[in-house]
Amino acid sequence: MAKDKKDKEKEAEEKQKLKELKEKEARRRKRMIAAKKKIDAIVKTPFKILFNASILIAIISFIFFYFWMENELIMTIVYVFFVFTSVYLGVGITLAIYYYFMSEEKIKELNQRLEEEQRKREEEEKLRQKQEMEELEAIEREMLERRRANTPIENNTISAEPLPNQNQSEDDYLEQLFKEEFSKNQN
Numbered sequence: 363m364a365k366d367k368k369d370k371e372k373e374a375e376e377k378q379k380l381k382e383l384k385e386k387e388a389r390r391r392k393r394m395i396a397a398k399k400k401i402d403a404i405v406k407t408p409f410k411i412l413f414n415a416s417i418l419i420a421i422i423s424f425i426f427f428y429f430w431m432e433n434e435l436i437m438t439i440v441y442v443f444f445v446f447t448s449v450y451l452g453v454g455i456t457l458a459i460y461y462y463f464m465s466e467e468k469i470k471e472l473n474q475r476l477e478e479e480q481r482k483r484e485e486e487e488k489l490r491q492k493q494e495m496e497e498l499e500a501i502e503r504e505m506l507e508r509r510r511a512n513t514p515i516e517n518n519t520i521s522a523e524p525l526p527n528q529n530q531s532e533d534d535y536l537e538q539l540f541k542e543e544f545s546k547n548q549n
Contacts, residue, residue, distance in 0.1 A: 412453055420446035 423445040428438040 408457060409454075412450065412457065415453070416446050416450040419449050 420442050424438060424442045427433050427441045428435065431438075433441070
């Protein structure tokens, strides 16, 4: 009996979870459909407006050529076709060029922002590294001070090596240092 109750409770919980998942999936699908409709509307609106404007201009030109200029019906239809096509293609190409240059400009702005963010990150990284180095140097100084404080004075003395004479050239001094190091290494 206890197992049956627990099993029923688990099944009820699982059903509830599945129901919630299905609801979430349905809401996500609705949002996706709404987003697609918005995107389609944004993309198709300029073309619809262009097409409708071209049709309007074609109708006006039909009225002008047929009634005002009193051309034949076939010639008027040919003229209206050329007017419609030239307006539709001309304005369409102009809009395409305009949107192309606008997109290039937006891409440049985006790249500039990305470069600025990259520079800021690099500067922050350099600043962080500099702070870490300063902290490490401070820790090293503390450790050195503690060692000096803990070691006797005799061990702290630095061996006094003769400084180069002012008359002695740098090459001679370097040779002397190399000889000293060589002799230390041999011993």
